[in-house]
Amino acid sequence: MSTDATHNSSSTAGEIEKAFDPKLLVFCCNWCSYAGADLAGVSRLQMPPNFRVIRVMCSARVDPEFVLRAFERGADGVLVAGCHPADCHYIGGNYRTRRRIALLKMLIQQFGFDPDRLKLEWVSAGEGEKFQKTIVDFTNTVKELGPSPYRGGV
Numbered sequence: 001m002s003t004d005a006t007h008n009s010s011s012t013a014g015e016i017e018k019a020f021d022p023k024l025l026v027f028c029c030n031w032c033s034y035a036g037a038d039l040a041g042v043s044r045l046q047m048p049p050n051f052r053v054i055r056v057m058c059s060a061r062v063d064p065e066f067v068l069r070a071f072e073r074g075a076d077g078v079l080v081a082g083c084h085p086a087d088c089h090y091i092g093g094n095y096r097t098r099r100r101i102a103l104l105k106m107l108i109q110q111f112g113f114d115p116d117r118l119k120l121e122w123v124s125a126g127e128g129e130k131f132q133k134t135i136v137d138f139t140n141t142v143k144e145l146g147p148s149p150y151r152g153g154v
């Protein structure tokens with residue numbers, strides 16, 4: 001009897017762990033990454049359905065406040081996707097983004113978040129497979145990190 005109870009409690013913990021489905025927010029720039037995401041979709045590449053995309057004109061449009069607010073509201077991970085270096089349609093937007101994300105990673109650490117919960121990736125319009133792989137890898141990374149410390153709101 002006690003063995004069953006022990007078994008049941010450990011399997012319940014395992015089920016909760018397995019059941020953790022991270023909520024990811026993905027900012028895609030209009031000119032490259034959004035088209036890459038679209039290509040992944042129309043190519044029917046398999047991706048976990050746990051992410052929501054917000055299209056912005058350029059990755060540099062992603063204000064640090066957007067990222068902090070996403071975490072505050074329970075996102076387990078935030079991905080910012082933009083054009084490859086030198087391909088930004090606003091000349092140097094993605095260079096600004098790269099610096100901003102590096103600073104934001106340090107900032108979110110101060111709030112108790114693992115910096116790996118924030119990711120920057122370059123995805124061009126023709127890289128549907130890269131978009132898919134990025135989503136799959138990021139989902140796995142965040143799954144390993146577990147639920148956000150702010151999950152459920154503050």
Ligand code: FES
Nearest residue numbers: 029058082083088
């Ligand atoms: S337009 Fe894509 S990163 Fe600037």
